[in-house]
Amino acid sequence: MRSICLVALIGLPGAGKSSLCTWLLGQQTALRVRHIVHLCYDDFLDATPSADLAYKEQRGRIFKVIEKLISAIQEDTDWPPQVRRISSSGECNSERHLILCDDNFYYRSMRHTLHQLCRDSGCVFGQIYMARSLDSCLQANSARSNATRVPVDVVRQMNERLEAPDTSEAWERNSLTLHDLDTTGSALLAFISTLLDLPTKKATTDLPTAAAKSLRQDQSLVHCLDLLLRTRIGALLQELPQNEDKRLAGQILNNRRKEILIKFRTEGGGKQRDGDGEDDALEYYVNLLN
Structure with missing residues (x-):
């Protein structure tokens, strides 16, 4: 079955x-995916005053393209012609597909719409938050061409309104925050690999609201812990001295990760730890790596 x-x-x-x-478009071999699709919203949006369509309506059209793309992948039909930034691997046997939605997504509601689409269509949803400082972003933005440069006041306004991922929310748990791209490549690939390894689920919209929410929360706990463990492993490997064997250390930590996941399941997902909430329980198991 094709997974997305x-x-x-x-x-x-x-x-x-x-x-x-x-x-990431060049990492298809490392990620073992058949296709990586980069949907850059700037390719579709026209924010100028003379735009034919309102901004909200333009975003709605992009959403329709994503819907059609997911359906085309799942049904093995022709992709929407608007999808142009694609990389494909030689692994024709791979049924895994990665779609990167490249936008500001500064409001949580914007991301939640995508999450709902993934939930209803049986896709895995994740988030990567690029947490660079406002000054760094303004400097990078100023180096852009006139056609792509965003007005400074707009960037500052986005910064004030930006709602960072809240991992206490079940639907935002599959999130990774990056501060420095130069030192987080391995952690990033580990995070995406974990998302790709997650089993696709059938839509739960036919369940009662409370039951559907409970089911999604229960299913996500183990996956959330696995994501946190892999992220911690990436950070620990980055901290190793140059003379340390990172490959050996990675194998040891990965074996330890598997042991911790077994322990987590055996102990009922950490729910038996008296006085601990879910986040405290997850943190306890992540700290077992140290």
């Missing part, structure tokens, strides 16, 4: 989202 992972890129103009997507 959709990742929303969050961050200010100049944060490096498009550069990250361009880099």
